[in-house]
Amino acid sequence: MNAQPVPTLELRGISKSFGSVQALDKVDFEVRDGEVMALVGDNGAGKSTLIKCVAGINSIDEGQILFDGKPVTIHGPKDAAKLGIEVVYQDLALADNLDVVQNMYLGREERDLLFRLKEAPMEQRTSETLSSLAVTTINSVRQPVATLSGGQRQSVAVARAVMWNNRVVFLDEPTAALGVAQTQQVLALVKRLAEQGLAVVIVSHNLVDIFEVADRITVLRLGHNVGVYEKANTTQQEIVQAITAGRAKPAEAGAAS
Amino acid sequence: MSTAAPAEVEAAAGGESLGELVRGRWDALKGGDVGNLPVVIGLIGITLFFTSKTDVFFSAVNFTNLIGQMAGVTVIAVGVVFVLLIGEIDLSIGYVSGVAGVVVAELQVPDSGHQYPGLIAIAAAIGVGAAIGLLQGSFVALIGVPSFVVTLAGLLAWQGVIIHALGTEGVIGIQDAYINNVANYVLSENQGWAIAIVFTVGYAAATIGTYVNRRRAGLRTGNVILAVARVLFFGGLVFAAVAVCNHSRGVPLVGLIMLAVVVVAAYVAARTPFGRHVYAVGGNAEAARRAGINVKLIKIIVFMISGAMAGLGGVIFASRLNSVDLTAGGGTILLDAISAAVIGGVSLFGGRGRVSGALFGGLIIAIVANGIDLVGYTDSVKLITTGLILLAAVTLDTVVRRRQAAVGR
Numbered sequence: 001m002n003a004q005p006v007p008t009l010e011l012r013g014i015s016k017s018f019g020s021v022q023a024l025d026k027v028d029f030e031v032r033d034g035e036v037m038a039l040v041g042d043n044g045a046g047k048s049t050l051i052k053c054v055a056g057i058n059s060i061d062e063g064q065i066l067f068d069g070k071p072v073t074i075h076g077p078k079d080a081a082k083l084g085i086e087v088v089y090q091d092l093a094l095a096d097n098l099d100v101v102q103n104m105y106l107g108r109e110e111r112d113l114l115f116r117l118k119e120a121p122m123e124q125r126t127s128e129t130l131s132s133l134a135v136t137t138i139n140s141v142r143q144p145v146a147t148l149s150g151g152q153r154q155s156v157a158v159a160r161a162v163m164w165n166n167r168v169v170f171l172d173e174p175t176a177a178l179g180v181a182q183t184q185q186v187l188a189l190v191k192r193l194a195e196q197g198l199a200v201v202i203v204s205h206n207l208v209d210i211f212e213v214a215d216r217i218t219v220l221r222l223g224h225n226v227g228v229y230e231k232a233n234t235t236q237q238e239i240v241q242a243i244t245a246g247r248a249k250p251a252e253a254g255a256a257s
Numbered sequence: 258m259s260t261a262a263p264a265e266v267e268a269a270a271g272g273e274s275l276g277e278l279v280r281g282r283w284d285a286l287k288g289g290d291v292g293n294l295p296v297v298i299g300l301i302g303i304t305l306f307f308t309s310k311t312d313v314f315f316s317a318v319n320f321t322n323l324i325g326q327m328a329g330v331t332v333i334a335v336g337v338v339f340v341l342l343i344g345e346i347d348l349s350i351g352y353v354s355g356v357a358g359v360v361v362a363e364l365q366v367p368d369s370g371h372q373y374p375g376l377i378a379i380a381a382a383i384g385v386g387a388a389i390g391l392l393q394g395s396f397v398a399l400i401g402v403p404s405f406v407v408t409l410a411g412l413l414a415w416q417g418v419i420i421h422a423l424g425t426e427g428v429i430g431i432q433d434a435y436i437n438n439v440a441n442y443v444l445s446e447n448q449g450w451a452i453a454i455v456f457t458v459g460y461a462a463a464t465i466g467t468y469v470n471r472r473r474a475g476l477r478t479g480n481v482i483l484a485v486a487r488v489l490f491f492g493g494l495v496f497a498a499v500a501v502c503n504h505s506r507g508v509p510l511v512g513l514i515m516l517a518v519v520v521v522a523a524y525v526a527a528r529t530p531f532g533r534h535v536y537a538v539g540g541n542a543e544a545a546r547r548a549g550i551n552v553k554l555i556k557i558i559v560f561m562i563s564g565a566m567a568g569l570g571g572v573i574f575a576s577r578l579n580s581v582d583l584t585a586g587g588g589t590i591l592l593d594a595i596s597a598a599v600i601g602g603v604s605l606f607g608g609r610g611r612v613s614g615a616l617f618g619g620l621i622i623a624i625v626a627n628g629i630d631l632v633g634y635t636d637s638v639k640l641i642t643t644g645l646i647l648l649a650a651v652t653l654d655t656v657v658r659r660r661q662a663a664v665g666r
Binding site for chain 2: 077078081089093094095096097098102106107108109111115116117118119120121123124127
């Protein structure tokens with residue numbers, strides 16, 4: 001698993017407070033190419049804050065962000081995008097009234113000298129990207145996203161993250177609103193992202209889902225690191241305990257630092 | 258059809274059969290995408306009704322008059338379409354058009370010390386409209402004041418500006434030939450035919466271009482027969498309109514201006530990244546923001562478009578009357594323009610509708626007003642009828658929206 005010497009994205013001692021509330025306190029986190037890292041914790045553990053810091057929505061008070069081992073600063077969403085970090089938010093990513101192609105290229109449309117949209121190449125590449133991820137349930141890439149099911153919408157949002165040659169993809173609760181079959185569809189997609197060499201971070205409350213796709217699991221509790229667990233060497237029970245009681249397995253605790 | 262993967266679709270690249278096409282349209286219809294169908298049915302119904310009531314209605318002269326009657330409101334409605342597409346409203350457009358009328362009239366007053374050539378006065382009037390849009394749009398986009406309130410304040414304030422500017426005389430006559438020609442000049446027969454040819458050839462070229470591009474990219478091309486039929490239909494429509502106008506006085510210049518505005522605006526909305534972003538902001542502003550679109554800038558530009566279109570509309574109204582007076586920008590202009598956009602199928606909830614809707618909606622509003630005048634009904638009938646049509650259009654929009662939501666989940 002850790003064949004790659006340097007993590008793709010590494011956070012060292014990140015702290016962030018909102019007024020008197022310490023949302024993150026010296027948190028470490030890392031994810032490598034080709035792995036699925038799960039980020040878990042109860043409400044208020046600091047998962048969302050961590051994502052927002054990486055996405056450039058929140059600034060960090062303290063700590064260091066390293067990308068490919070080099071220190072970087074992320075001041076806004078544009079900086080994160082430039083590094084190749086994409087965050088897929090639950091239900092906030094797509095415009096319902098636009099079709100699949102229009103959503104995939106939203107904000108990054110291709111145009112010619114007359115400011116005319118190059119529809120044909122955009123449609124072609126959308127179809128290619130979707131089939132490369134084996135997203136086969138979408139009838140037509142020209143149908144409005146409003147007509148898609150929840151799983152299909154999530155697939156489109158994820159596929160958009162892939163199409164732009166991103167290195168690190170954060171998926172915030174990707175299966176929260178989905179049924180059983182659609183959840184399977186999205187989880188399969190998450191695995192394929194890692195197989196394609198991306199560093200994938202999945203945030204979820206659903207441990208069953210996490211144990212299905214994740215290689216490693218980072219547990220946060222009340223803004224602190226509890227530990228990083230290899231999926232192969234842990235159990236759901238142990239993770240639940242780590243989330244609720246904050247008891248870390250001694251050997252693994254603080255392994256990331 | 259229901260399980261076709263994108264890969265299979267690509268493999269089946271080429272024409273779409275007519276059967277598939279009809280099925281696709283029917284599915285879209287059931288899904289709530291009614292397109293221009295209600296408007297076309299409404300137009301035919303209204304036309305048949307008035308034709309049965311009076312002989313004058315369905316005549317070449319009246320058709321030519323109709324173009325002059327619909328142009329001002331239709332141009333303003335084009336601006337309204339953009340505002341509605343981002344899910345906002347602009348209630349100031351009526352009196353902004355009045356302010357623009359005052360500007361164009363004032364800048365041509367001989368020996369006033371600020372007399373400019375007609376074309377410059379027209380440009381200044383449109384520019385003032387855009388500047389008002391910039392001001393109002395900034396309040397909406399940067400500070401976050403609801404557009405309803407900002408433009409309601411505009412509605413009051415700009416009316417005050419008009420009354421103040423016209424002073425005690427209350428009227429400014431327009432002598433400048435360029436300004437008066439905007440609404441009153443009539444093109445020669447051959448110029449009319451030239452427009453019809455340019456429009457049809459341009460439309461055909463655009464259709465062929467799309468076909469070739471998709472073919473080359475290995476994508477489905479749609480039905481060839483239908484594409485040809487569409488070009489022949491709309492081309493034929495323009496040729497017929499020119500023929501009817503030529504049978505009377507000829508094509509009014511203002512008709513050409515209106516057509517040009519609609520074509521350019523439709524191009525911007527449907528074919529450019531800016532237009533795409535307008536739809537995205539109306540559909541889901543948060544998604545647009547996260548995709549890196551400058552939502553605030555888009556909103557401000559849209560309000561500037563709305564102001565500029567109101568400005569051009571104001572020039573057309575002033576030109577038509579050869580003067581501006583204290584009624585400039587008042588009356589039913591505001592509600593007619595918004596109604597035209599909504600009747601034309603543009604959703605009040607944002608993100609849905611086409612620029613061409615302004616043309617169809619403007620036509621319906623003008624036909625109702627024109628027909629009711631010709632038949633000799635009173636203004637009360639006109640107001641009630643327009644109100645009912647508007648209610649029907651908004652009801653349809655609401656039902657369509659519910660329908661789409663139901664299909665989605």
